[in-house]
Amino acid sequence: MVRSIPPCPFAVEELIPELAGHARTTTLLYPRAGSPGVRDSSVGGPLLWPADEPWPVCPDAGHDAMVPVVQLFARDVPELLFPAGTDLLQIVWCPCLHDDRDEWVALPRLYWRDAADVSATGLLADPPRPSAYDEDFLPRPCTVSPTPALEYPNWDMPEGLSGTLGERFEEIEAATGHSYYDVATTIQSKVGGYPGWTQPPDWPDCACGRRMDHLLSITATEPAHGRWLPYDDHAAGGDRPVWLTDADPAVEDGIGHGMDMGDLGGIYFFVCRHCPETPYAYRYDC
Ligand SMILES: [Zn+2]
Numbered sequence: 047m048v049r050s051i052p053p054c055p056f057a058v059e060e061l062i063p064e065l066a067g068h069a070r071t072t073t074l075l076y077p078r079a080g081s082p083g084v085r086d087s088s089v090g091g092p093l094l095w096p097a098d099e100p101w102p103v104c105p106d107a108g109h110d111a112m113v114p115v116v117q118l119f120a121r122d123v124p125e126l127l128f129p130a131g132t133d134l135l136q137i138v139w140c141p142c143l144h145d146d147r148d149e150w151v152a153l154p155r156l157y158w159r160d161a162a163d164v165s166a167t168g169l170l171a172d173p174p175r176p177s178a179y180d181e182d183f184l185p186r187p188c189t190v191s192p193t194p195a196l197e198y199p200n201w202d203m204p205e206g207l208s209g210t211l212g213e214r215f216e217e218i219e220a221a222t223g224h225s226y227y228d229v230a231t232t233i234q235s236k237v238g239g240y241p242g243w244t245q246p247p248d249w250p251d252c253a254c255g256r257r258m259d260h261l262l263s264i265t266a267t268e269p270a271h272g273r274w275l276p277y278d279d280h281a282a283g284g285d286r287p288v289w290l291t292d293a294d295p296a297v298e299d300g301i302g303h304g305m306d307m308g309d310l311g312g313i314y315f316f317v318c319r320h321c322p323e324t325p326y327a328y329r330y331d332c
């Protein structure tokens with residue numbers, strides 16, 4: 047179900063013509079605690095996993111079963127380009143900590159599948175749960191509501207613009223009451239668009255030499271107020287403008303997958319669509 051969100055309160059490219067051409071379509075996932083099934087898109091939910099394929103385990107000593115993190119069916123995310131012959135994307139990770147270029151983070155794996163093939167094979171009935179984990183990287187089961195939106199760059203501001211636009215952003219905020227970063231950029235779990243970096247960008251290059259494309263971001267933070275909070279999560283009553291409304295207390299506890307991911311960071315997945323095997327890479331920041 048697509049969520050309805052308030053429009054951007056100002057026309058970004060009218061006020062900031064330098065950003066013309068830099069809008070990107072992203073699909074915001076809006077994970078909410080729930081009970082998704084194996085045939086549902088989800089974050090942290092059960093996976094449509096083939097019976098004849100062993101459940102992934104981590105090779106590190108003392109670590110064992112990996113956990114479901116993302117499952118997306120093509121039907122739910124029309125903007126996501128699936129490799130030919132596939133319509134199901136799955137990400138699992140080992141929820142223990144692994145040294146990744148001096149950061150300590152979960153160890154992910156990514157799979158593209160044909161859902162009909164998996165169903166024809168039969169499903170793995172009872173995937174193992176990990177006996178060792180770090181709660182920072184153990185998601186609770188969430189339904190998702192993939193919602194397309196237009197966003198503009200935050201950390202990925204075009205070269206030379208971040209310095210010159212700072213003053214303009216302040217003028218716009220003084221005149222409209224809205225921060226460019228709050229209403230035109232997003233840090234939340236999403237597919238495509240700009241990565242939800244919380245630190246300076248670190249785009250991976252593919253072995254073929256090309257910079258990889260952003261596939262999706264899983265971030266510790268999800269909007270609980272402001273422009274990106276869907277209308278039907280808004281607290282009732284009150285007379286605050288939609289861009290300043292807080293979440294209904296009844297829904298607030300259900301927002302997000304519950305992972306702190308270190309100090310409220312994120313894991314960002316990238317793919318190369320030029321190489322035949324669709325190689326992937328990930329980055330972590332916090
Ligand atoms: Zn591990």
Ligand SMILES: [Zn+2]
Pocket residue numbers: 252253254255256318319320321325
């Ligand atoms: Zn490549």
